[in-house]
Amino acid sequence: MPVLDERLVPIFEEVLSRNPGETEFHQAVREVLESLGPVVSKHPQYADSAVIRRLCEPERQIIFRVPWVTDSGKIEVNRGFRVEFSSALGPYKGGLRFHPSVYLGIVKFLGFEQIFKNALTGLPIGGGKGGSDFDPKGRTDAEVMRFCQSFMTELYRHIGEYTDVPAGDIGVGGRELGYMFGQYKRITNRYESGTLTGKGLSWGGAQVRTEATGYGTAFFVNEMLRTEQDSLDGKKVVVSGSGNVAIYAIEKVHQLGGIVVACSDSAGYVHDPAGIDLELLKEVKNVQRGRVSDYAVARGNQASFVSDGSIWDVPCDIALPCATQNELDSIGVATLIRNGCCIVAEGANMPVTPDAIRTLADANVRFAPAKAVNAGGVATSALEMQQNASRDTWTFDYTQNRLAEIMRSIHDRCLETADEYGSPGNYVAGANISGFTRVADSMLALGVI
Ligand code: NDP
Ligand code: 2IT
Numbered sequence: 001m002p003v004l005d006e007r008l009v010p011i012f013e014e015v016l017s018r019n020p021g022e023t024e025f026h027q028a029v030r031e032v033l034e035s036l037g038p039v040v041s042k043h044p045q046y047a048d049s050a051v052i053r054r055l056c057e058p059e060r061q062i063i064f065r066v067p068w069v070t071d072s073g074k075i076e077v078n079r080g081f082r083v084e085f086s087s088a089l090g091p092y093k094g095g096l097r098f099h100p101s102v103y104l105g106i107v108k109f110l111g112f113e114q115i116f117k118n119a120l121t122g123l124p125i126g127g128g129k130g131g132s133d134f135d136p137k138g139r140t141d142a143e144v145m146r147f148c149q150s151f152m153t154e155l156y157r158h159i160g161e162y163t164d165v166p167a168g169d170i171g172v173g174g175r176e177l178g179y180m181f182g183q184y185k186r187i188t189n190r191y192e193s194g195t196l197t198g199k200g201l202s203w204g205g206a207q208v209r210t211e212a213t214g215y216g217t218a219f220f221v222n223e224m225l226r227t228e229q230d231s232l233d234g235k236k237v238v239v240s241g242s243g244n245v246a247i248y249a250i251e252k253v254h255q256l257g258g259i260v261v262a263c264s265d266s267a268g269y270v271h272d273p274a275g276i277d278l279e280l281l282k283e284v285k286n287v288q289r290g291r292v293s294d295y296a297v298a299r300g301n302q303a304s305f306v307s308d309g310s311i312w313d314v315p316c317d318i319a320l321p322c323a324t325q326n327e328l329d330s331i332g333v334a335t336l337i338r339n340g341c342c343i344v345a346e347g348a349n350m351p352v353t354p355d356a357i358r359t360l361a362d363a364n365v366r367f368a369p370a371k372a373v374n375a376g377g378v379a380t381s382a383l384e385m386q387q388n389a390s391r392d393t394w395t396f397d398y399t400q401n402r403l404a405e406i407m408r409s410i411h412d413r414c415l416e417t418a419d420e421y422g423s424p425g426n427y428v429a430g431a432n433i434s435g436f437t438r439v440a441d442s443m444l445a446l447g448v449i
Contacts, residue, residue: 001354004030005037007047015056022105024325028112028350029056031369035432038421051440054449058111059092060084063104064154066132068146079103080151082130084164085111088442088449091162092128093118093378095169095198098176100135107131109325110169110349114378116435117371120410123382128164130155136171148179155180156187161194161389167381168198170324173244174210178203194388197381206384208399209377214248215400216376216407217320217347222256223411224343224366224427233257238316240264241323242285242292245347245374249322250276262314263292264323268307270296271314277302315339322347330355337363346370357428368427371435372410379406 004012015029033052040047066078081104084092094114097106107129115127134147158164168177177198185191193204201207208215222232235258239246242263250260259275270276270292280298284290296305312319312332319336321328325348333356336344344360345368346352352360352367360367380403387393394402414430417437423429443449 002034004033005040007040008033008036008052011053011056014053018057019105019108022108024109024350025105025112027354028109031350031354031428032112032116032432032436035429036436038423038429039433039436042421045444046440049444051443054443055086055115055436055439056112058083058085058108059087061104061108062130062158066134066147066151066154068143068150070143071140076147078132078134078147080130080132080154081107082155082158082164082166083107083111083128084158085127085129086115086439087126088439088446089119090124090126091160092164093125093167093381094127094129095131095167096172096176097129097131097169098134098136098171099131100133102131102133106325113349113371115439116432117375118378119435119438120371120413120431121375121379121382121406122409122438123379125165125378125382125385128166129169130166131169131172134171136176141175144176145179148176149183152180152183153187156184159184159195161192161385165194165381165385166196167378168244170243174198174200194385197384199384204388206380206387206399207394207396208403209380209384210244211248211251212380212403213245213374213377214250214322214347215252216379216403217245217249217322217345217373218252218256218258219376219404219407220368220373220411221253221318221320221343221345223408224345224368227415231257232318235259235317236261236315237318237320238262238311238314239320239322239347240269240311240327240351241321241348242281242295243323245377246322247278247282247285249320249347250281251278253320254278258318261316262311264311265292266323267291267293268305269309269311269314270299270303270305272296272299272303274302310335312336316341318343318345320345320347321351323351324348325350326353328352328356330359332356333359333365337365341365343368345373347374349374366425366427368414369431372414372427372431375410376403376407379403
Protein backbone atom coordinates (compact mmCIF):
# COMPACT_ATOMS: atom_id res chain seq x y z
CA MET A 1 0.00 0.00 0.00
CA PRO A 2 1.45 3.47 -0.84
CA VAL A 3 2.43 5.52 2.22
CA LEU A 4 0.26 8.47 3.14
CA ASP A 5 1.69 11.94 3.69
CA GLU A 6 2.41 12.26 7.44
CA ARG A 7 -0.17 15.07 7.75
CA LEU A 8 -2.84 12.73 6.38
CA VAL A 9 -2.08 9.69 8.56
CA PRO A 10 -3.97 10.95 11.66
CA ILE A 11 -6.96 11.85 9.47
CA PHE A 12 -7.12 8.32 8.09
CA GLU A 13 -6.66 6.80 11.55
CA GLU A 14 -9.55 8.90 12.81
CA VAL A 15 -11.74 7.73 9.90
CA LEU A 16 -10.92 4.10 10.78
CA SER A 17 -11.68 4.50 14.49
CA ARG A 18 -14.84 6.59 14.10
CA ASN A 19 -16.38 4.39 11.39
CA PRO A 20 -15.64 0.80 12.46
CA GLY A 21 -16.48 -1.99 10.02
CA GLU A 22 -17.27 0.36 7.11
CA THR A 23 -14.63 -1.13 4.81
CA GLU A 24 -15.89 0.35 1.54
CA PHE A 25 -15.92 3.82 3.12
CA HIS A 26 -12.35 3.33 4.38
CA GLN A 27 -11.27 2.24 0.90
CA ALA A 28 -12.84 5.30 -0.78
CA VAL A 29 -11.29 7.73 1.74
CA ARG A 30 -7.86 6.10 1.52
CA GLU A 31 -7.87 6.37 -2.27
CA VAL A 32 -8.52 10.12 -2.11
CA LEU A 33 -5.98 10.70 0.69
CA GLU A 34 -3.29 8.87 -1.32
CA SER A 35 -3.66 11.57 -3.98
CA LEU A 36 -3.60 14.55 -1.63
CA GLY A 37 0.04 14.44 -0.42
CA PRO A 38 1.33 16.89 -3.07
CA VAL A 39 -1.69 19.13 -2.45
CA VAL A 40 -1.05 19.62 1.28
CA SER A 41 2.66 20.13 0.56
CA LYS A 42 1.93 22.87 -1.96
CA HIS A 43 -1.02 24.41 -0.04
CA PRO A 44 -0.63 23.82 3.72
CA GLN A 45 -3.83 25.83 4.35
CA TYR A 46 -5.86 22.71 3.45
CA ALA A 47 -4.21 20.78 6.28
CA ASP A 48 -4.18 23.72 8.72
CA SER A 49 -7.90 24.44 8.23
CA ALA A 50 -8.89 20.79 8.86
CA VAL A 51 -10.82 20.92 5.60
CA ILE A 52 -9.93 17.28 4.78
CA ARG A 53 -10.93 16.11 8.26
CA ARG A 54 -14.21 17.96 7.95
CA LEU A 55 -14.91 16.42 4.53
CA CYS A 56 -14.53 12.91 5.97
CA GLU A 57 -17.45 13.52 8.34
CA PRO A 58 -20.88 13.69 6.61
CA GLU A 59 -22.88 16.87 7.29
CA ARG A 60 -25.90 14.72 8.14
CA GLN A 61 -26.80 10.98 8.18
CA ILE A 62 -30.38 9.79 8.21
CA ILE A 63 -31.36 6.15 8.90
CA PHE A 64 -34.99 5.12 8.98
CA ARG A 65 -37.45 2.22 9.12
CA VAL A 66 -39.26 1.30 5.91
CA PRO A 67 -42.23 -0.99 6.68
CA TRP A 68 -44.33 -2.30 3.78
CA VAL A 69 -46.81 -5.06 2.93
CA THR A 70 -46.21 -7.84 0.34
CA ASP A 71 -48.90 -8.97 -2.11
CA SER A 72 -49.68 -11.88 0.19
CA GLY A 73 -50.21 -9.58 3.17
CA LYS A 74 -46.91 -10.19 4.99
CA ILE A 75 -45.28 -7.20 6.71
CA GLU A 76 -41.65 -6.59 5.72
CA VAL A 77 -39.24 -4.15 7.36
CA ASN A 78 -36.28 -2.66 5.52
CA ARG A 79 -33.76 0.00 6.45
CA GLY A 80 -33.55 3.31 4.57
CA PHE A 81 -30.52 5.66 4.37
CA ARG A 82 -29.68 9.12 3.16
CA VAL A 83 -26.21 10.44 3.83
CA GLU A 84 -25.96 14.17 3.11
CA PHE A 85 -22.20 14.49 2.80
CA SER A 86 -21.34 17.96 1.55
CA SER A 87 -23.36 20.99 0.48
CA ALA A 88 -20.37 23.30 -0.11
CA LEU A 89 -21.06 23.53 -3.85
CA GLY A 90 -24.84 23.15 -4.01
CA PRO A 91 -27.72 20.99 -2.78
CA TYR A 92 -26.72 17.42 -1.84
CA LYS A 93 -26.91 15.36 -5.05
CA GLY A 94 -26.56 11.65 -5.64
CA GLY A 95 -28.49 8.48 -6.32
CA LEU A 96 -30.47 5.95 -4.31
CA ARG A 97 -29.41 2.28 -4.37
CA PHE A 98 -31.81 -0.60 -3.61
CA HIS A 99 -29.79 -3.78 -3.13
CA PRO A 100 -29.64 -6.34 -0.26
CA SER A 101 -25.95 -5.50 0.32
CA VAL A 102 -26.69 -1.85 1.19
CA TYR A 103 -25.57 -0.73 4.68
CA LEU A 104 -24.16 2.51 6.05
CA GLY A 105 -20.58 1.80 4.85
CA ILE A 106 -21.69 1.44 1.22
CA VAL A 107 -23.86 4.56 1.32
CA LYS A 108 -20.96 6.53 2.85
CA PHE A 109 -18.41 5.33 0.29
CA LEU A 110 -20.77 6.34 -2.49
CA GLY A 111 -21.62 9.68 -0.87
CA PHE A 112 -17.94 10.49 -0.27
CA GLU A 113 -17.02 9.75 -3.89
CA GLN A 114 -19.99 11.76 -5.07
CA ILE A 115 -18.62 14.98 -3.47
CA PHE A 116 -15.51 14.97 -5.68
CA LYS A 117 -17.25 13.59 -8.78
CA ASN A 118 -19.87 16.33 -8.61
CA ALA A 119 -17.18 18.97 -8.08
CA LEU A 120 -15.35 17.70 -11.17
CA THR A 121 -18.41 18.33 -13.36
CA GLY A 122 -18.01 22.06 -12.66
CA LEU A 123 -21.77 22.26 -11.94
CA PRO A 124 -23.37 23.59 -8.72
CA ILE A 125 -24.07 20.29 -6.91
CA GLY A 126 -23.01 19.00 -3.50
CA GLY A 127 -22.62 15.31 -2.66
CA GLY A 128 -24.93 12.74 -1.07
CA LYS A 129 -26.19 9.19 -1.50
CA GLY A 130 -28.95 6.99 -0.15
CA GLY A 131 -30.78 3.75 -0.54
CA SER A 132 -32.06 0.68 1.18
CA ASP A 133 -31.30 -3.00 1.74
CA PHE A 134 -34.59 -3.73 -0.09
CA ASP A 135 -34.17 -6.26 -2.95
CA PRO A 136 -36.45 -5.39 -5.89
CA LYS A 137 -35.55 -8.70 -7.61
CA GLY A 138 -38.53 -11.02 -7.86
CA ARG A 139 -40.93 -8.40 -6.45
CA THR A 140 -44.11 -7.45 -8.33
CA ASP A 141 -44.70 -3.89 -9.54
CA ALA A 142 -47.28 -3.47 -6.77
CA GLU A 143 -44.77 -4.54 -4.10
CA VAL A 144 -42.09 -2.22 -5.49
CA MET A 145 -44.65 0.60 -5.49
CA ARG A 146 -45.62 0.03 -1.85
CA PHE A 147 -41.99 -0.11 -0.83
CA CYS A 148 -41.16 3.12 -2.72
CA GLN A 149 -44.17 4.90 -1.22
CA SER A 150 -43.15 3.89 2.29
CA PHE A 151 -39.51 4.90 1.63
CA MET A 152 -40.61 8.34 0.40
CA THR A 153 -43.04 8.80 3.29
CA GLU A 154 -39.95 9.30 5.46
CA LEU A 155 -37.46 10.65 2.91
CA TYR A 156 -39.69 13.52 1.68
CA ARG A 157 -39.02 15.68 4.74
CA HIS A 158 -35.26 15.67 4.07
CA ILE A 159 -35.19 16.46 0.33
CA GLY A 160 -36.12 19.30 -2.02
CA GLU A 161 -34.90 21.31 -4.98
CA TYR A 162 -32.67 23.52 -2.78
CA THR A 163 -31.81 20.87 -0.16
CA ASP A 164 -31.12 17.40 -1.49
CA VAL A 165 -31.91 15.94 -4.92
CA PRO A 166 -31.83 12.11 -5.20
CA ALA A 167 -31.72 10.08 -8.44
CA GLY A 168 -31.27 6.41 -9.41
CA ASP A 169 -28.44 3.92 -8.89
CA ILE A 170 -28.38 0.09 -8.68
CA GLY A 171 -31.96 -1.21 -8.43
CA VAL A 172 -33.50 2.25 -8.85
CA GLY A 173 -34.57 3.28 -12.36
CA GLY A 174 -37.54 4.97 -14.02
CA ARG A 175 -40.15 2.72 -12.38
CA GLU A 176 -38.92 3.30 -8.83
CA LEU A 177 -38.35 7.05 -9.35
CA GLY A 178 -41.91 7.33 -10.71
CA TYR A 179 -43.42 5.72 -7.62
CA MET A 180 -41.26 7.90 -5.37
CA PHE A 181 -42.05 11.14 -7.22
CA GLY A 182 -45.77 10.29 -7.14
CA GLN A 183 -45.66 9.87 -3.37
CA TYR A 184 -43.56 13.03 -2.88
CA LYS A 185 -46.05 15.07 -4.92
CA ARG A 186 -48.95 13.60 -2.97
CA ILE A 187 -47.49 14.25 0.49
CA THR A 188 -46.23 17.77 -0.24
CA ASN A 189 -49.01 18.89 -2.61
CA ARG A 190 -46.31 20.43 -4.79
CA TYR A 191 -45.24 19.54 -8.34
CA GLU A 192 -41.63 20.16 -7.43
CA SER A 193 -39.88 18.58 -10.43
CA GLY A 194 -36.39 19.63 -9.31
CA THR A 195 -36.56 17.37 -6.24
CA LEU A 196 -35.62 14.16 -8.08
CA THR A 197 -33.71 13.55 -11.32
CA GLY A 198 -33.89 10.66 -13.75
CA LYS A 199 -37.63 11.32 -14.12
CA GLY A 200 -39.65 10.05 -17.09
CA LEU A 201 -39.83 12.34 -20.11
CA SER A 202 -43.58 12.93 -19.71
CA TRP A 203 -43.30 14.03 -16.06
CA GLY A 204 -40.38 16.43 -15.92
CA GLY A 205 -37.46 14.27 -17.00
CA ALA A 206 -34.68 15.32 -19.35
CA GLN A 207 -33.56 13.89 -22.67
CA VAL A 208 -30.35 11.83 -22.40
CA ARG A 209 -30.47 11.35 -18.58
CA THR A 210 -31.30 7.65 -18.99
CA GLU A 211 -28.40 7.16 -21.38
CA ALA A 212 -26.00 9.67 -19.78
CA THR A 213 -23.80 7.54 -17.51
CA GLY A 214 -23.08 4.91 -20.15
CA TYR A 215 -22.76 7.42 -22.99
CA GLY A 216 -20.47 9.59 -20.85
CA THR A 217 -18.30 6.54 -20.09
CA ALA A 218 -17.81 5.86 -23.80
CA PHE A 219 -17.16 9.56 -24.50
CA PHE A 220 -14.51 9.61 -21.77
CA VAL A 221 -12.75 6.53 -23.17
CA ASN A 222 -12.81 8.06 -26.63
CA GLU A 223 -11.10 11.16 -25.17
CA MET A 224 -8.43 8.93 -23.59
CA LEU A 225 -7.81 7.33 -26.97
CA ARG A 226 -7.79 10.73 -28.71
CA THR A 227 -4.69 11.74 -26.71
CA GLU A 228 -2.90 9.02 -28.71
CA GLN A 229 -4.55 9.98 -32.03
CA ASP A 230 -6.66 6.83 -31.69
CA SER A 231 -10.42 6.17 -31.31
CA LEU A 232 -12.89 3.45 -30.35
CA ASP A 233 -13.22 2.47 -33.97
CA GLY A 234 -12.55 -1.25 -34.33
CA LYS A 235 -11.75 -1.77 -30.64
CA LYS A 236 -12.91 -4.94 -28.89
CA VAL A 237 -14.60 -4.02 -25.60
CA VAL A 238 -15.84 -5.99 -22.58
CA VAL A 239 -18.54 -4.34 -20.43
CA SER A 240 -19.52 -5.96 -17.14
CA GLY A 241 -23.09 -5.62 -15.86
CA SER A 242 -26.22 -5.35 -17.99
CA GLY A 243 -28.10 -2.58 -16.21
CA ASN A 244 -28.54 1.10 -16.97
CA VAL A 245 -24.86 2.03 -17.17
CA ALA A 246 -23.76 -1.09 -19.07
CA ILE A 247 -26.53 -0.98 -21.69
CA TYR A 248 -25.91 2.64 -22.69
CA ALA A 249 -22.12 2.21 -22.56
CA ILE A 250 -22.57 -0.65 -25.06
CA GLU A 251 -24.83 1.54 -27.23
CA LYS A 252 -22.36 4.44 -27.45
CA VAL A 253 -19.31 2.19 -27.91
CA HIS A 254 -21.12 0.62 -30.89
CA GLN A 255 -22.05 4.06 -32.26
CA LEU A 256 -18.40 5.12 -32.00
CA GLY A 257 -17.27 2.05 -33.97
CA GLY A 258 -16.22 -0.32 -31.15
CA ILE A 259 -17.57 -3.83 -30.71
CA VAL A 260 -18.74 -5.08 -27.30
CA VAL A 261 -18.22 -8.84 -27.11
CA ALA A 262 -19.36 -9.60 -23.54
CA CYS A 263 -21.62 -8.36 -20.74
CA SER A 264 -22.84 -9.92 -17.49
CA ASP A 265 -25.08 -10.00 -14.44
CA SER A 266 -24.54 -11.47 -10.98
CA ALA A 267 -25.27 -14.99 -12.31
CA GLY A 268 -22.65 -15.04 -15.08
CA TYR A 269 -21.56 -13.57 -18.38
CA VAL A 270 -22.45 -13.85 -22.01
CA HIS A 271 -19.77 -14.01 -24.72
CA ASP A 272 -21.04 -12.85 -28.10
CA PRO A 273 -18.03 -12.65 -30.47
CA ALA A 274 -20.00 -10.97 -33.29
CA GLY A 275 -21.00 -8.16 -30.92
CA ILE A 276 -23.89 -7.80 -28.47
CA ASP A 277 -27.27 -7.40 -30.19
CA LEU A 278 -28.36 -4.36 -28.21
CA GLU A 279 -32.00 -4.33 -29.31
CA LEU A 280 -32.33 -7.90 -28.05
CA LEU A 281 -30.49 -7.09 -24.80
CA LYS A 282 -32.77 -4.09 -24.15
CA GLU A 283 -35.86 -6.22 -24.83
CA VAL A 284 -34.65 -8.93 -22.41
CA LYS A 285 -33.47 -6.55 -19.65
CA ASN A 286 -35.75 -3.51 -19.87
CA VAL A 287 -39.02 -5.03 -21.11
CA GLN A 288 -38.97 -8.63 -19.82
CA ARG A 289 -36.78 -7.78 -16.77
CA GLY A 290 -34.88 -10.98 -17.64
CA ARG A 291 -31.26 -12.15 -17.24
CA VAL A 292 -28.27 -12.28 -19.59
CA SER A 293 -28.76 -16.07 -19.71
CA ASP A 294 -32.16 -15.37 -21.36
CA TYR A 295 -30.34 -13.15 -23.86
CA ALA A 296 -27.91 -16.00 -24.67
CA VAL A 297 -30.82 -18.42 -25.23
CA ALA A 298 -32.62 -15.94 -27.49
CA ARG A 299 -29.41 -15.30 -29.46
CA GLY A 300 -29.11 -19.05 -30.31
CA ASN A 301 -25.63 -20.39 -31.07
CA GLN A 302 -24.15 -16.92 -31.74
CA ALA A 303 -23.53 -16.41 -28.02
CA SER A 304 -22.56 -18.54 -25.04
CA PHE A 305 -23.51 -18.07 -21.38
CA VAL A 306 -20.86 -18.84 -18.74
CA SER A 307 -21.99 -19.16 -15.14
CA ASP A 308 -18.78 -20.36 -13.50
CA GLY A 309 -16.09 -18.10 -14.92
CA SER A 310 -15.00 -14.48 -14.98
CA ILE A 311 -16.00 -11.98 -17.67
CA TRP A 312 -12.41 -10.66 -17.52
CA ASP A 313 -11.27 -13.93 -19.17
CA VAL A 314 -12.75 -12.66 -22.46
CA PRO A 315 -9.90 -11.09 -24.50
CA CYS A 316 -10.39 -7.37 -25.25
CA ASP A 317 -8.63 -4.07 -25.96
CA ILE A 318 -10.72 -2.13 -23.45
CA ALA A 319 -12.45 -3.23 -20.23
CA LEU A 320 -15.35 -1.23 -18.77
CA PRO A 321 -16.50 -2.55 -15.37
CA CYS A 322 -20.07 -1.21 -15.14
CA ALA A 323 -21.71 -3.42 -12.45
CA THR A 324 -20.61 -2.84 -8.85
CA GLN A 325 -17.79 -2.10 -6.38
CA ASN A 326 -14.68 -4.33 -6.21
CA GLU A 327 -15.82 -6.53 -9.11
CA LEU A 328 -12.39 -6.45 -10.84
CA ASP A 329 -9.50 -7.67 -8.69
CA SER A 330 -5.81 -8.33 -9.32
CA ILE A 331 -6.52 -11.80 -10.72
CA GLY A 332 -8.96 -10.28 -13.23
CA VAL A 333 -6.54 -7.54 -14.29
CA ALA A 334 -3.66 -10.03 -14.62
CA THR A 335 -5.75 -11.87 -17.24
CA LEU A 336 -6.71 -8.61 -18.96
CA ILE A 337 -3.05 -7.59 -19.15
CA ARG A 338 -2.02 -11.01 -20.48
CA ASN A 339 -4.67 -10.68 -23.20
CA GLY A 340 -3.36 -7.27 -24.33
CA CYS A 341 -5.98 -4.97 -22.80
CA CYS A 342 -4.72 -1.37 -22.91
CA ILE A 343 -7.45 0.67 -21.16
CA VAL A 344 -9.58 0.04 -18.05
CA ALA A 345 -12.19 2.70 -17.25
CA GLU A 346 -14.64 2.56 -14.34
CA GLY A 347 -18.30 2.92 -15.42
CA ALA A 348 -19.45 1.61 -12.01
CA ASN A 349 -18.43 3.23 -8.70
CA MET A 350 -15.10 1.84 -7.35
CA PRO A 351 -15.30 -1.45 -9.34
CA VAL A 352 -11.52 -1.97 -9.48
CA THR A 353 -9.79 -2.99 -6.23
CA PRO A 354 -6.78 -0.94 -4.99
CA ASP A 355 -4.39 -3.87 -5.66
CA ALA A 356 -5.72 -4.22 -9.18
CA ILE A 357 -5.25 -0.48 -9.84
CA ARG A 358 -1.61 -0.81 -8.79
CA THR A 359 -1.15 -3.88 -11.01
CA LEU A 360 -2.52 -1.91 -13.97
CA ALA A 361 -0.15 0.99 -13.26
CA ASP A 362 2.85 -1.37 -13.04
CA ALA A 363 1.92 -2.80 -16.43
CA ASN A 364 1.41 0.67 -17.98
CA VAL A 365 -2.24 -0.03 -18.72
CA ARG A 366 -4.15 3.26 -18.79
CA PHE A 367 -6.71 3.45 -15.99
CA ALA A 368 -9.42 6.06 -15.37
CA PRO A 369 -11.46 6.26 -12.13
CA ALA A 370 -15.22 6.38 -11.67
CA LYS A 371 -15.28 9.97 -10.39
CA ALA A 372 -14.26 11.12 -13.83
CA VAL A 373 -15.52 8.35 -16.12
CA ASN A 374 -19.11 8.01 -14.87
CA ALA A 375 -19.67 11.68 -13.99
CA GLY A 376 -21.84 12.11 -17.10
CA GLY A 377 -24.84 10.68 -15.22
CA VAL A 378 -24.86 13.20 -12.42
CA ALA A 379 -23.83 15.99 -14.79
CA THR A 380 -26.92 15.32 -16.89
CA SER A 381 -28.95 15.23 -13.66
CA ALA A 382 -27.72 18.78 -13.05
CA LEU A 383 -28.84 19.67 -16.59
CA GLU A 384 -32.25 18.16 -15.72
CA MET A 385 -32.39 20.41 -12.61
CA GLN A 386 -31.49 23.38 -14.80
CA GLN A 387 -34.36 22.59 -17.20
CA ASN A 388 -36.79 22.04 -14.32
CA ALA A 389 -35.85 25.38 -12.73
CA SER A 390 -36.42 27.26 -15.97
CA ARG A 391 -39.46 25.15 -17.01
CA ASP A 392 -37.69 24.44 -20.27
CA THR A 393 -36.93 21.26 -22.22
CA TRP A 394 -33.91 20.77 -24.44
CA THR A 395 -33.63 18.47 -27.47
CA PHE A 396 -31.79 15.15 -27.41
CA ASP A 397 -29.01 16.40 -29.69
CA TYR A 398 -28.45 19.62 -27.77
CA THR A 399 -28.29 17.76 -24.44
CA GLN A 400 -26.01 15.06 -25.80
CA ASN A 401 -23.63 17.72 -27.11
CA ARG A 402 -23.58 19.34 -23.66
CA LEU A 403 -22.77 15.93 -22.14
CA ALA A 404 -19.95 15.32 -24.64
CA GLU A 405 -18.49 18.78 -23.88
CA ILE A 406 -18.66 18.14 -20.12
CA MET A 407 -16.90 14.78 -20.49
CA ARG A 408 -14.17 16.37 -22.63
CA SER A 409 -13.63 19.10 -20.08
CA ILE A 410 -13.49 16.61 -17.16
CA HIS A 411 -10.98 14.53 -19.11
CA ASP A 412 -8.78 17.52 -19.91
CA ARG A 413 -8.97 18.91 -16.36
CA CYS A 414 -7.83 15.53 -14.97
CA LEU A 415 -4.76 15.50 -17.20
CA GLU A 416 -3.92 19.19 -16.59
CA THR A 417 -4.20 18.76 -12.81
CA ALA A 418 -2.16 15.54 -12.87
CA ASP A 419 0.57 17.42 -14.76
CA GLU A 420 0.43 20.38 -12.37
CA TYR A 421 0.93 18.12 -9.34
CA GLY A 422 3.72 16.02 -10.80
CA SER A 423 1.87 12.85 -11.90
CA PRO A 424 1.54 13.21 -15.67
CA GLY A 425 -1.04 10.89 -17.22
CA ASN A 426 -2.39 9.80 -13.82
CA TYR A 427 -6.19 10.16 -14.06
CA VAL A 428 -6.69 9.09 -10.43
CA ALA A 429 -4.50 11.90 -9.08
CA GLY A 430 -6.00 14.37 -11.55
CA ALA A 431 -9.62 13.55 -10.66
CA ASN A 432 -9.07 13.48 -6.90
CA ILE A 433 -7.02 16.67 -6.74
CA SER A 434 -9.18 18.65 -9.14
CA GLY A 435 -12.43 17.62 -7.38
CA PHE A 436 -10.95 18.17 -3.94
CA THR A 437 -9.52 21.65 -4.55
CA ARG A 438 -12.83 22.94 -5.90
CA VAL A 439 -14.75 21.75 -2.81
CA ALA A 440 -12.00 22.77 -0.38
CA ASP A 441 -11.74 26.31 -1.78
CA SER A 442 -15.49 26.80 -1.34
CA MET A 443 -15.33 25.48 2.22
CA LEU A 444 -12.50 27.87 3.06
CA ALA A 445 -14.58 30.77 1.74
CA LEU A 446 -17.66 29.75 3.73
CA GLY A 447 -16.09 29.75 7.21
CA VAL A 448 -15.84 26.76 9.52
CA ILE A 449 -18.60 24.59 8.05
P1 NDP B 1 -28.56 -1.39 -12.45
O1 NDP B 1 -29.31 -1.83 -11.27
O2 NDP B 1 -29.28 -0.85 -13.63
O3 NDP B 1 -27.61 -2.56 -12.97
C1 NDP B 1 -26.66 -3.14 -12.15
C2 NDP B 1 -25.96 -4.25 -12.90
O4 NDP B 1 -24.84 -4.68 -12.15
C3 NDP B 1 -26.84 -5.48 -13.11
O5 NDP B 1 -26.48 -6.13 -14.31
C4 NDP B 1 -26.49 -6.32 -11.89
O6 NDP B 1 -26.73 -7.71 -12.05
C5 NDP B 1 -25.01 -6.04 -11.77
N1 NDP B 1 -24.63 -6.22 -10.35
C6 NDP B 1 -25.09 -5.52 -9.29
N2 NDP B 1 -24.57 -5.97 -8.15
C7 NDP B 1 -23.75 -6.98 -8.52
C8 NDP B 1 -22.91 -7.85 -7.82
N3 NDP B 1 -22.82 -7.78 -6.46
N4 NDP B 1 -22.21 -8.78 -8.52
C9 NDP B 1 -22.30 -8.86 -9.87
N5 NDP B 1 -23.10 -8.06 -10.61
C10 NDP B 1 -23.80 -7.14 -9.93
O7 NDP B 1 -27.51 -0.30 -11.90
P2 NDP B 1 -26.70 0.81 -12.71
O8 NDP B 1 -26.35 0.31 -14.05
O9 NDP B 1 -27.41 2.09 -12.55
O10 NDP B 1 -25.38 0.93 -11.80
C11 NDP B 1 -24.20 0.17 -12.08
C12 NDP B 1 -23.02 0.85 -11.43
O11 NDP B 1 -22.87 2.19 -11.95
C13 NDP B 1 -23.08 1.04 -9.92
O12 NDP B 1 -21.79 0.97 -9.40
C14 NDP B 1 -23.60 2.47 -9.77
O13 NDP B 1 -23.25 3.03 -8.52
C15 NDP B 1 -22.86 3.14 -10.90
N6 NDP B 1 -23.41 4.41 -11.41
C16 NDP B 1 -24.70 4.51 -11.82
C17 NDP B 1 -25.16 5.71 -12.32
C18 NDP B 1 -26.52 5.86 -12.87
O14 NDP B 1 -26.82 6.95 -13.39
N7 NDP B 1 -27.38 4.86 -12.84
C19 NDP B 1 -24.30 6.90 -12.35
C20 NDP B 1 -22.94 6.66 -11.96
C21 NDP B 1 -22.55 5.45 -11.47
P3 NDP B 1 -27.96 -8.42 -11.28
O15 NDP B 1 -29.18 -7.93 -12.02
O16 NDP B 1 -27.71 -9.86 -11.39
O17 NDP B 1 -27.91 -7.90 -9.85
O1 2IT C 1 -23.21 7.47 -8.81
C1 2IT C 1 -23.81 8.38 -9.42
O2 2IT C 1 -23.20 9.37 -9.86
C2 2IT C 1 -25.25 8.23 -9.64
N1 2IT C 1 -25.81 7.20 -9.26
C3 2IT C 1 -26.03 9.33 -10.29
C4 2IT C 1 -26.38 10.40 -9.31
C5 2IT C 1 -27.33 11.45 -9.81
O3 2IT C 1 -27.73 12.25 -8.95
O4 2IT C 1 -27.66 11.53 -10.99
